[in-house]
Amino acid sequence: MTTDEPRKTLAPNDADAAAPGEPTNREVPHTPGLREVESLTVVLARLYPDVEMARRFANDLGLRAELIRFSGVAVGTWSSLLREAWLANKLEKVIALACKEYEKSAPAIRAAAKAYEEAQRFTEDPAGPSGDTGSDRRRHVFVRVAALVAAVLLAGVLGWKVMFSAPADVGPRLPELEPFSPPPHGVVLASPGTSDAGQKLHAALQALDPRAVSMVMWPEGADIDELARRAKAAGATVLVHIVASGKARIHLLAPTRDEVFSAFVPIDSPPQIDLTVPAAPAQAAVVLRSLARCIDSGAGGDSHSRLDCFHPDTVPCPALAPEPARLDDMALLALFVVPSCEAALIPSRRFQRVCEPPSVGGEACMLARYLDVEISRTLTRTNLEELLRGPRGFRIVATLRLAALDCVEGKLVDAKRVIDDLFSRQESPCVLAQLPEIAACIVTRSSDPALAAETVPFEAMQIDPGKECPARQRAQAMARRAYWRGQGGRWAGAAADFREAWDITKEPAHALDLAEAWLHFAEDRSTEALALLEGMHGLDHQQRVLAAFIRWLALRRSHRPDAAAALGSAERALLALAPSEGTWVALPREAATLRDLACGESPTRQSPSANPPSNAECVYDVLRRPSTAAELKESLRGR
Numbered sequence: 001m002t003t004d005e006p007r008k009t010l011a012p013n014d015a016d017a018a019a020p021g022e023p024t025n026r027e028v029p030h031t032p033g034l035r036e037v038e039s040l041t042v043v044l045a046r047l048y049p050d051v052e053m054a055r056r057f058a059n060d061l062g063l064r065a066e067l068i069r070f071s072g073v074a075v076g077t078w079s080s081l082l083r084e085a086w087l088a089n090k091l092e093k094v095i096a097l098a099c100k101e102y103e104k105s106a107p108a109i110r111a112a113a114k115a116y117e118e119a120q121r122f123t124e125d126p127a128g129p130s131g132d133t134g135s136d137r138r139r140h141v142f143v144r145v146a147a148l149v150a151a152v153l154l155a156g157v158l159g160w161k162v163m164f165s166a167p168a169d170v171g172p173r174l175p176e177l178e179p180f181s182p183p184p185h186g187v188v189l190a191s192p193g194t195s196d197a198g199q200k201l202h203a204a205l206q207a208l209d210p211r212a213v214s215m216v217m218w219p220e221g222a223d224i225d226e227l228a229r230r231a232k233a234a235g236a237t238v239l240v241h242i243v244a245s246g247k248a249r250i251h252l253l254a255p256t257r258d259e260v261f262s263a264f265v266p267i268d269s270p271p272q273i274d275l276t277v278p279a280a281p282a283q284a285a286v287v288l289r290s291l292a293r294c295i296d297s298g299a300g301g302d303s304h305s306r307l308d309c310f311h312p313d314t315v316p317c318p319a320l321a322p323e324p325a326r327l328d329d330m331a332l333l334a335l336f337v338v339p340s341c342e343a344a345l346i347p348s349r350r351f352q353r354v355c356e357p358p359s360v361g362g363e364a365c366m367l368a369r370y371l372d373v374e375i376s377r378t379l380t381r382t383n384l385e386e387l388l389r390g391p392r393g394f395r396i397v398a399t400l401r402l403a404a405l406d407c408v409e410g411k412l413v414d415a416k417r418v419i420d421d422l423f424s425r426q427e428s429p430c431v432l433a434q435l436p437e438i439a440a441c442i443v444t445r446s447s448d449p450a451l452a453a454e455t456v457p458f459e460a461m462q463i464d465p466g467k468e469c470p471a472r473q474r475a476q477a478m479a480r481r482a483y484w485r486g487q488g489g490r491w492a493g494a495a496a497d498f499r500e501a502w503d504i505t506k507e508p509a510h511a512l513d514l515a516e517a518w519l520h521f522a523e524d525r526s527t528e529a530l531a532l533l534e535g536m537h538g539l540d541h542q543q544r545v546l547a548a549f550i551r552w553l554a555l556r557r558s559h560r561p562d563a564a565a566a567l568g569s570a571e572r573a574l575l576a577l578a579p580s581e582g583t584w585v586a587l588p589r590e591a592a593t594l595r596d597l598a599c600g601e602s603p604t605r606q607s608p609s610a611n612p613p614s615n616a617e618c619v620y621d622v623l624r625r626p627s628t629a630a631e632l633k634e635s636l637r638g639r
Helices: 035-049 051-061 074-087 092-100 103-123 135-165 196-208 223-233 260-264 279-293 330-339 339-343 348-354 364-376 381-386 392-408 412-424 434-446 451-460 471-487 492-504 510-521 526-534 540-555 563-576 594-601 619-624 629-638
Strands: 186-191 213-217 236-242 246-250 272-274
Touching: 035 103, 035 594, 051 074, 051 246, 051 330, 051 526, 074 092, 103 434, 103 451, 135 246, 186 223, 186 279, 186 412, 196 213, 196 236, 196 246, 196 279, 196 510, 213 339, 213 594, 223 236, 246 279, 246 526, 260 364, 260 392, 272 279, 272 392, 279 330, 330 339, 339 471, 348 364, 364 381, 381 619, 392 412, 392 434, 412 451, 434 451, 434 471, 471 510, 471 594, 492 510, 510 540, 526 540, 540 563, 540 594, 540 619, 594 619, 619 629
Parallel strands: 186 213, 186 236
Antiparallel strands: 236 246, 246 272
16 A cells, blocks of 8 residues: 555456456455454554544544544444544554554564455455356355354454453553663653643653653553553653643652752652643753663662763753743752753842742752852852751852852961862862862962962862863863962963863853953963954853953054054944943943953053043943943043
């Protein structure tokens, strides 16, 4: 069968009847056994016992549902569906789809299908083979009538057997699960029928790893423990049971190796998620994939690094429900397991709202405080001290951030004590990678030569030499050390760190920092800074302002022949970013090192405004305060 043209019932005078003069002694075709005739119906009824499964099947193949009798008896439903598929010339598509969904049952399906096709072709020739004698014709009719009566009786027997025989034989027949490829970290999605929410979750998981997700139809009321047993035997570590309403429960098939996951997804109390919320499927997908990798499946899970619980930097941060929606558990966990979310612009207030009653002190509030520190960089002592009461991973982060805060506040000995303690305990490479930032701060701020000398080796430590930490985390550690090196005037080391951070992530912030660092060199590195700025893209408005300002600073130092003309163009570009009316704060974050570049005397000033008025305000100071475009223009002329 190669077309989808409806099959026509053959008439006695159709083209395959014997033509005049042709032999008329064709063999009578073999009549398939009655059990073979009905076997395809029974096989498919056992694989798809629920009426919604059959409806989904018919819909996928484009069959006319109004011509199919969907009943509570699976055999009756599939008998009607197969007949309609035969008449619509789509039986081969039925077989192909069933074999695809149940690969282990494919041989039985194809064998039953072959017998079904032979039976249908035989019963479509009402005249019998040409050349029969009268007695042959009577015997043929008698055999066919007897076969028809027997088929009806057998169909009834088989139907009653499927309905009333022991559960081990009929059931509903529960689907077998195809085994996952090793290592066993699969996610099984199970639902009683197709649903939009389930399909979206399945698609999102497939986008992350198509080999690690399987979706099966699981009848309503069927034993969930049996489903969990089959999922675990197939190599799954997480089971998601979706119901018709779009709600789903997450079942862990083994303990997780992460304290945060253990708190939010306890193995003995499956949490429920609502997949009908627009942002939920994408968020749930990244969480489920992390959960699956973070579970000890009994196949060497303990030998895996805790970093297996997190996604690579290439996975984008999932979208969040817009404000004023509150961040729920699934959104918080998604932000936790996707490192790229650390670069997302999520305001601190969204995390703080999670800690409003009734969540004060709960797991969600604790995770929100952690994310406020890591993503929004809200480094308040209150926030950090609260994290000291959380899981060990949170305590380590809080300890590191408190040490950095101690350094900023001048408590240098306390900060150095934390470095010594964590280093002596030989913490993980990702913890040790954070120590050079604190050390660089101490070296920069210390007036005690002995303390600075003790700390210099920690500042000079290689950051994650074995590249065992997420790339983004390594880049951030380098950028933070570079910041304090720059504050101390150690610009060669700062530029090297900023360069590596930029090479790792290609984040514009690191490129802007590198361009500024080059401008602090004694030798002229303005050409390199300008070339780096020219090739940048994907900047937000604040970064565009900063890039235009650094470009203007670079051209003030440049010795190239066209520097004067280029400087005028840079001034116009910076002015074009200012609002035509009202005031703006172009540089909301203070940067003393930028002020040194902007407010010091330029050694190679080539602007036409060679004689600025003595009361001209520094451009940096104008950009840092609420100012107008006219004030910025006046300041640029004066510098």
